[in-house]
Amino acid sequence: MVRKHINYGKTPDPSLPRLGSEAYNELCQQTAATHTSVSAAQLGLLMLWNSDHVLDVMDDALAPYDISESKLDVLMLIRLHAGQHDVTASELAQRLGIRKASATILLNGLEKKGWIHRQQSQQDGRKSFIHLTTAGKQLLDHVLPEFWQACASLVDGLDEQERQVLHKLMLKFNTHIENRLGSGR
Amino acid sequence: MVRKHINYGKTPDPSLPRLGSEAYNELCQQTAATHTSVSAAQLGLLMLWNSDHVLDVMDDALAPYDISESKLDVLMLIRLHAGQHDVTASELAQRLGIRKASATILLNGLEKKGWIHRQQSQQDGRKSFIHLTTAGKQLLDHVLPEFWQACASLVDGLDEQERQVLHKLMLKFNTHIENRLGSGR
DNA sequence: ATAATATAGTTAGATAATCTAATCATATAG
DNA sequence: CTATATGATTAGATTATCTAACTATATTAT
DSSP: OOOOOOOOOSSOOOOOOOOHHHHHHHHHHHHSOTTSOHHHHHHHHHHHHHHHHHHHHHHHHHGGGTOOHHHHHHHHHHHHHTTTOOEEHHHHHHHHTOOHHHHHHHHHHHHHTTSEEEEEOSSOTTOEEEEEOHHHHHHHHHHHHHHHHHHHHHTTTSOHHHHHHHHHHHHHHHHHHHHHHTOOO | OOOOOOOOOSSOOOOOOOOHHHHHHHHHHHHSOTTSOHHHHHHHHHHHHHHHHHHHHHHHHHGGGTOOHHHHHHHHHHHHHTTTOOEEHHHHHHHHTOOHHHHHHHHHHHHHTTSEEEEEOSSOTTOEEEEEOHHHHHHHHHHHHHHHHHHHHHTTTSOHHHHHHHHHHHHHHHHHHHHHHTOOO
């Protein structure tokens, strides 16, 4: 997941006139199929925009640590399974929804940084178990507080009651969409 | 934005044992800084997961049309401004939060597909205005109904009242996060 | 009027994350 | 003990991003 970044440009680039969400809502009314609920589609579009923003915020938060969200995800997964289950590349690929070849490359990156190492299984010579190195654990110790702070900062603009309502809705949303995608943690 | 896809693999790859969000919530409690609200962070994590899922759903919906969400975004922007404002590459870059060089490449892709063309400005020989071709307009006519349906499908799992509450919250969230990121449509 | 500077856009070269297809080594099953 | 399945890697592509350098054109300042 490669994501765009901040505009470092010297000059404030000319900006397109703001259309506002009304223009999109109108487009939706004009171009949605008759069987599509326009109000649902408008809400969905807003969620899509917000999703982009959420990922941008997380990217920005992680940038100083030179780690992507996917890579942090892998390190967290390994940490959470440590002592309970030895993680392999195939399992990771399956969990992340990527091909094994992609997992290899992801893991190569993490290994090159010195955050994980592979240890060949004694029972099955084809497998390697992935472990965090000391450096990997230290990285997590540094990054996780920032990561949680960034997560928390997402809902800065909402008061306690709104957060509670949102939490309930997000749980329901999560169940439904993970069911649909066949994913989940 | 390059995104992962469905697992076409022949065999059901071995899967990691499910940890469930409890494991993450516990990790949060253990590793969040003291100044971080754990409940907010947990909600933020859920939103991060859901954001990933939302983008996955949209990717899947657009895949048959051989267009990425960013590219569709560009086509929609051009369509929405058509007749009101001639869009340039710099403006697009600014709006999308990417560098001009990246916009050039994005537009090259769209031009190669025959969906847009560039028309050099007569007033200012440096500028080119981006227009939709007939094929580009037709593409939008095909894709937009699917796009809106996919947006609407995101909230399939919620009833009308929940959607209304969520909509309000998403609007507030949107305002806050766009303010923070300095982005917006 | 011209020289300096700014702007719009492109090109070149790099990186990250994904993909498919092929390959290698090891296990398992007929 | 041979055939097939599996875990992991490699090779070769694609897409989306970046920075830095460059070209052509426009604007500004002397």
